[in-house]
Amino acid sequence: MMKLPVREFDAVVIGAGGAGMRAALQISQSGQTCALLSKVFPTRSHTVSAQGGITVALGNTMKITGNGICMTR
Numbered sequence: 159m160m161k162l163p164v165r166e167f168d169a170v171v172i173g174a175g176g177a178g179m180r181a182a183l184q185i186s187q188s189g190q191t192c193a194l195l196s197k198v199f200p201t202r203s204h205t206v207s208a209q210g211g212i213t214v215a216l217g218n219t220m221k222i223t224g225n226g227i228c229m230t231r
Contacts, residue, residue, distance in 0.1 A: 165193070166191075167191045168185070168191045169185045169190055170192070170193045171185070171193070171194045171195070172195050173196065173203075174195070174198075174203050175203040178194060179194070179203075
């Protein structure tokens with residue numbers, strides 16, 4: 159059976175969008191080792207695909223009901 163290499167990191171970031179890239183950069187700049195995992199090529203992440211668009215919550219669409227939270231329509 160073929161042996162796979164074992165690699166160790168101080169942190170693992172899953173997702174190479176804007177937030178994941180920023181997190182990996184901060185970890186690296188703090189002197190720690192970091193693995194950045196992405197399911198797609200980095201230039202195809204959702205942040206890049208948005209072409210500059212930013213999602214914003216314009217209001218609270220959740221209300222507390224009983225013991226849980228329900229979405230309202």
